[in-house]
Amino acid sequence: MNNLPYSVxxxxxxxxxSMAEMMGAVPDEKLQAEIITGKWSALDNAAHLAVFQDIFKGRIERVLEEDEPLFPPYKWEEDPLFAEYRKLPVKELIAVYNDGRADFTRFANTIAPESFGRxxxxxxxxxFSVAELVEMMILHESHHLFIxxxxxxxTPK
Structure with missing residues (x-):
């Protein structure tokens, strides 16, 4: 990852x-609770992050293979994997998330230096460049971890 900025x-x-640190010991019932009416639960946010690593990886793969591909906004309502992940117990979801990060990191380490400018x-x-896309994923993740x-x-309302 010598081609990414140090902080990224x-x-x-x-x-x-930090997901496991925050959620690992919390009962699934609390994580699944709709704390704010009409908004995702903590577990929904975690499921979204688990799904999104593969989406970002797929987008980067397209950038490496195509000339400036266009990406539409993600629509969680149409994502069957998100629907599946949001039903998992937290320990399983964290394992899926961590495995996805290991896979994404291995993938990022294989990107040729000149490709980060695609x-x-x-x-x-x-x-955005490949390097900026990796940073976008990290910043997006940070946003959901903060949520x-x-x-x-x-306290639920």
């Missing part, structure tokens, strides 16, 4: 570990 490489290696486009977020952190501390 470091977060890619360790940021995901570009893709997102219909909402614009043009999980907050949901575990809020």
């Amino acid at each position: 490489a470091q977060r890619l290696q360790s940021q995901h570990l 570009y893709g486009r997102h219909s909402v977020y614009g043009r 999980i952190f907050k949901l575990l501390r809020v």
Whole structure:
């Protein structure tokens, strides 16, 4: 990962570990609770992160193979894997998530240095390089981890 900025490489290696630290000992019932009406539960946010690593990997693969592919926004309502993951017990979901991160990290380590400058486009977020796409994944993950952190501390309404 010598081709990623230092902070991105470091977060890619360790940021995901906070999910198990926050959620590992929390009962599934609490994690599945809709704390804020109409919003995802903590477990839903975790399921989304487990799914999204593969989505980002697929997007990067397309950038490596195609000239500036266009990516539509992700629609969780149409994702059968998300529906499956959100039903898993937290310990299984964390294992899936960690395995996905190991796979993504191995994949990122195989990207040739010159390929980090290749570009893709997102219909909402614009043009981005492979390196920026990895950072986008890490920042997106951070956002959902923070939501999980907050949901575990809020009283249901």
